[in-house]
Amino acid sequence: MTVASVGAILPLPALAQASATAVRGLPDFTELVEQVGPSVVNIRTLEKVTNRGAASGMDEDMLEFFRRFGVPIPNLPQRPQRPQQPQQPDEEQPRGVGSGFILTQDGYVMTNAHVVEGASEVIVTLTDKREFKAKIVGSDKRTDVAVVKIEATGLPAVKVGDVNRLKVGEWVMAIGSPFGLENSVTAGIVSAKQRDTGEYIPFIQTDVAINPGNSGGPLINLRGEVVGINSQIYSRSGGFMGISFAIPMDEAIRVSDQLRTTGKVTRGRIGVQIGAVTKDVAESIGLGKAQGALVSAVEAGSPAEKAGIEPGDVITRYEGKAIEKFGDLPRMVGNTKPGTKSAITVFRRGSQRDLSITIAEVEPDEKTAVAAAASEDTPAKSSAAAQQLGLGVAELTEAQKKELKVKGGVRVVSSEGAAARAGLREGDVLLAVANTEIAGLKSFEAALAKADKAKPINLLVRRGEWAQYVLIRPVR
Numbered sequence: 001m002t003v004a005s006v007g008a009i010l011p012l013p014a015l016a017q018a019s020a021t022a023v024r025g026l027p028d029f030t031e032l033v034e035q036v037g038p039s040v041v042n043i044r045t046l047e048k049v050t051n052r053g054a055a056s057g058m059d060e061d062m063l064e065f066f067r068r069f070g071v072p073i074p075n076l077p078q079r080p081q082r083p084q085q086p087q088q089p090d091e092e093q094p095r096g097v098g099s100g101f102i103l104t105q106d107g108y109v110m111t112n113a114h115v116v117e118g119a120s121e122v123i124v125t126l127t128d129k130r131e132f133k134a135k136i137v138g139s140d141k142r143t144d145v146a147v148v149k150i151e152a153t154g155l156p157a158v159k160v161g162d163v164n165r166l167k168v169g170e171w172v173m174a175i176g177s178p179f180g181l182e183n184s185v186t187a188g189i190v191s192a193k194q195r196d197t198g199e200y201i202p203f204i205q206t207d208v209a210i211n212p213g214n215s216g217g218p219l220i221n222l223r224g225e226v227v228g229i230n231s232q233i234y235s236r237s238g239g240f241m242g243i244s245f246a247i248p249m250d251e252a253i254r255v256s257d258q259l260r261t262t263g264k265v266t267r268g269r270i271g272v273q274i275g276a277v278t279k280d281v282a283e284s285i286g287l288g289k290a291q292g293a294l295v296s297a298v299e300a301g302s303p304a305e306k307a308g309i310e311p312g313d314v315i316t317r318y319e320g321k322a323i324e325k326f327g328d329l330p331r332m333v334g335n336t337k338p339g340t341k342s343a344i345t346v347f348r349r350g351s352q353r354d355l356s357i358t359i360a361e362v363e364p365d366e367k368t369a370v371a372a373a374a375s376e377d378t379p380a381k382s383s384a385a386a387q388q389l390g391l392g393v394a395e396l397t398e399a400q401k402k403e404l405k406v407k408g409g410v411r412v413v414s415s416e417g418a419a420a421r422a423g424l425r426e427g428d429v430l431l432a433v434a435n436t437e438i439a440g441l442k443s444f445e446a447a448l449a450k451a452d453k454a455k456p457i458n459l460l461v462r463r464g465e466w467a468q469y470v471l472i473r474p475v476r
Contacts, residue, residue, distance in 0.1 A: 027171050027222055033185055035224045038127050038156040040175040040217060042182045043098045043111055043134075043148075045119035099176035099217030100124065101226065102155045103147070103256065107132075110256055111216030112231055113139035113146040124150050127183060138259030142267075143201055143247060144231050145255040146216075158218060161225025163248045166204065168192060174208045174230050174244075176217030186210070195245065196327040203245040204228045210244035219246040228252075254335065268336035268359035270309075270344075271302020273466065276326045277314055281469040284458035285314075285435055286350045292316040293326035295346075296466045300405060307357035309346060311467030312431060312460040316352065317345035333359065350435045386448060389457075389472055390417025393430065395441050404462065406431065408439035422472045424461065431467065432460035 098115030102108075109124055116122055122134040132150035139146035173187045188208035195203040204219065210230050219228035228246030258265045274293040282290040292314040298304050309315070316323055318332045319342050336342060338361035346353050386393060392414030401407070412419075412428040432438055434457055436447035451457045456471040 027187075029173050029185065029187055032173055032220060032222070032224050033175070036158060036218065036220050036226075037175060037183060037185075039102045039158045040127065040183065041100045041102065041109060042125040042177045043100050043109075043115055043216060044123045044125070045096050045098075045116060046121040046123070047118055097177055097180045097213050098215045099213065099230070100148070101216075101218045102157050105153065105155050105157050107150040107152045107155060108137070108256075108260065109134065109148050109150060110229065110252065111146050111148065112229065113141050113144045115216045116146050116148060117141075122148055124148065125182070126155075138263040138265075140255050140259065140265045142265070143251060143255050145229065145247060145252050145259070147256050147259045158226045159224060160249055160253060161221050161223065161227040163204075163227050163250045166190060166193065166221065166227050171222055172206055172208060172227070173220045174206075174210060174214060174217055175220070176210075176214035176230060178209075178211035178213040180213055184214075191243070194325075196325065201247055201251055202327070202331070203232070204248055206244050206246060207242050208244055209240045211240050266338060267334040267362040268338050268340070269302075269362045270304045270307075270333055270357055270359065271299035272304045272309060272315075273297040274315070274326050274329060275468065280456065280471055281458065284456055284471055285347075285469065287314060287316075287347055291325070292323045292347065293329040294468065296468050303357050303360050307344065307355045309344075309355065309357075310348065311462060312469070313346040313348050315344060316347050317343075319343055334362070349432070349437060386445070388418075389448075390415060390419035391424070393441065393444060396429065400429075404429065406462070408437070408443070409462070410438060410441055410444045418472050422459075422470050424459075424470060424472075425463075427463070429462040430459050431462055432458075434458060 096115065096119075098111060100109045100111035100115070103110045116136055116139060119136070122136060124132045124134045126132075130152075132152060134148040134150045137147040137149050168190050170190045171187065172190055173185060175183065175185050178184050186209040188206050190204060191207050192205040193202070195205045204227070206219065208219070208230075210233050214230050217230045218226040219230055221227050227249050229249070229252050230244065231247050232245040233240060234243035234245075255265055272293075273296045275296050277287065277290050277292050277294045279290040281294070282288060295304075295309060295311055295313045295315060298309055298311055315329055318329060319336075321332065323329050323332075333342075336359045338359050340359045342357055342359055344355050344357050346355060391412065393410040394413050396404075396406070396409050396411055400411070401409075406429070409429045409431045412424055412426055412430065415424040415426060415428075430438060430444065433444060433447040434451040436443070436450070438444045438447060448457075456473045459470045459472060461468060461470045
C-alpha cells in the first residue's frame, strides 16, 4: 500500500504519526560498538589437570577431547599394555571462555564469578590482541560478580549508567565472546526489570541474544553506558531462546567496591527464613495487599529472635522502606553493614509492630536449623467445630514446646476432609487460628468457635523448621 493510499484512508493525525514512526526507524549501533567495543575483553581460563598418562588405552587426542569438555572417560577395552609410564607433573588445560569489561583505566576488569571459578590461571585478551595474565582480586558467588586485575594503564574504561533510568522496552546491546567468537555484537530490548531469580539480585531481563561465552560481558544502553553484566540465559537446549538475564550495574558496583577493598563481600543478616505472601493469605489475616515477607522460621539466637520476630510474622517495612516483594528483604538487609541497628516493621495478629534489630554478618555456607516437634502419643481432643474441618488435635507437651521454642499451640494428630485438602497432616503444630494466637486446646477451640465459617479460615502452621499460613475452606 502506498503512502498516498494510506492518506486517503487515515485521518491526518494518524498519517503524521505513521510517518514519524517510519522516520524514526531502528537504532544504529555502529557508533556504540566503536565507542564501547575497545573496553570489552575476552577471558580464557586454565585449570591444573593431573596427567596420568593414557591409562585407558585411548589416544592422547581422544583423552584431550574428554578432558576439555568435562566428559567422564568411559571404560573401553584396552589396547595391549605398554610399559607403565611414570606419572607426569600437573599440566594446565583450557577450562573455559567468557567475557568481561574494563572497569578502570589502571586494569580492573569485571566479569562473572562463574567465569573464573576454579581457574588456576586467567588470561585477558584486549581488542588490540594484547594478552595479560590476570590476578583474581575477588569473586562473589551470591551475585555472580568477580573482579580481576591486569598490569596495564591508560586502558579504555566503560561508562557506568544509572539502572534506575533504564526502562522496559528500551534498546540495549551486548558485546562478548559467545562460543569463543570474540567481539560479537547483539542487540534487543529490555523485557523486564526486577526479575527475581536469585537471592540477592533483581535481574534485568532482555531478549538480547546471549549464549555460552557471553557471560561477564556488558549490557549497554543507547547512551553508551554499561547498565548490567550479562550473566544467565533461560534455555532448554543450552543455546539462546529469547530470554537473557543481566546483573544490574548498581548491584555489581556495590559488590566490586568491596572486592577491590577487602577481597570479599560482607553482608548483613537477621536469621529468618522467608516466603511470599499470597493474595488469599493477605486477605485472610487482614493485611489486605499481598506484600511483605512471610517469616516461616526464626534461627535460634539470631538477631530476629532477639528482636522479637516470630514465625508467621509478615515483615512489611525495613528502615522505613516498604517490602513490596519478599525478595526485597534479603537485598535490603544484605546491603546493611553488620552491627547497624535498624528499624523493622512486622504485621502480627492484625496489627503493625515496630521493632529494633541489630544486623549480624552473613557467614559462609550458613545453615539454619530449627528442631522439629517430638512425636509423642497424646490423645486427640477435638471440638465439634474442629471435627467439621476434619481436624484432630492434642495439647503440646512442655518438652515439645521447649524443643520447638514456642509458648503454645496444638499438635495435629489426624487430618481429613477440608483439613486434608488444605494440606494439613499429622505432626503439624497450629500456632494461631484466624489471627488469634493459641495457648492450648482451650484457646484453640475458642478461636475456632469465633471464626467466620462462611469464609476461609487462616491457620498459622509449624511443620518441622518452617511456619506458613494455610487456608481451610469449610464445606458449605
